[in-house]
Amino acid sequence: MSINQRVKQVRQALDLSQAKFAKAISISNGYIAGIELENRKVNERIIKLICSTFNVNEEWLNHGTGDMFNDxxxxxxxxxxxxxxxxxxxxxxxxxxxxxxxxxxxxxxxx
CATH class of the missing domain: 4.10.340 (Interleukin-10; domain 2)
Known part of the structure; x- marks a missing residue:
């Protein structure tokens, strides 16, 4: 599974629309859609925003190891x-x- 797919998985696990997810991390809806469609790369800034905003395990988001969320x-x-x-x-x-x-x-x- 790619990091782009894991971003989508986080959004779905949180039961958020692309719009609400994007707003929470201060990026555009189109950018999130591009990530989920694997047309855009997930940069370090977005990784940090997702992890800090939603308490996501950075190791899981980057590499798919461990739990999705931090305890x-x-x-x-x-x-x-x-x-x-x-x-x-x-x-x-x-x-x-x-x-x-x-x-x-x-x-x-x-x-």
């Missing part, structure tokens, strides 16, 4: 870890205590 929880974990690493050690300890407290509250609510 939203992994993305949140990456963001949280990035912020956590920037904190001073005493603030990291505070964050960990707060996470423990939140988990305890959640467990009580689930009972």
């Amino acid at each position: 939203a929880s992994s993305e949140k974990l990456k963001i949280a870890m990035s912020i956590f690493k920037k904190l001073k050690p005493e603030y990291q300890d505070y964050v960990l205590k707060q996470i423990d407290a939140l988990l305890e509250m959640q467990n009580k609510q689930d009972e």
Whole structure:
């Protein structure tokens, strides 16, 4: 399957028209149609826009390997870890205590 076909597959998986898909990534309807018909190439800018806008796995879009979409929880974990690493050690300890407290509250609510 070509990258052009994978772009179409993403659009269909999201149940979006070509017009809505194109608008979301700020390109013309005709350009998306050209991609899907394999008359136009998928450039790096479009790849980045599709991946960031729709949480698409860039490896899958480029090469067809892995899952079509990134796991939203992994993305949140990456963001949280990035912020956590920037904190001073005493603030990291505070964050960990707060996470423990939140988990305890959640467990009580689930009972």
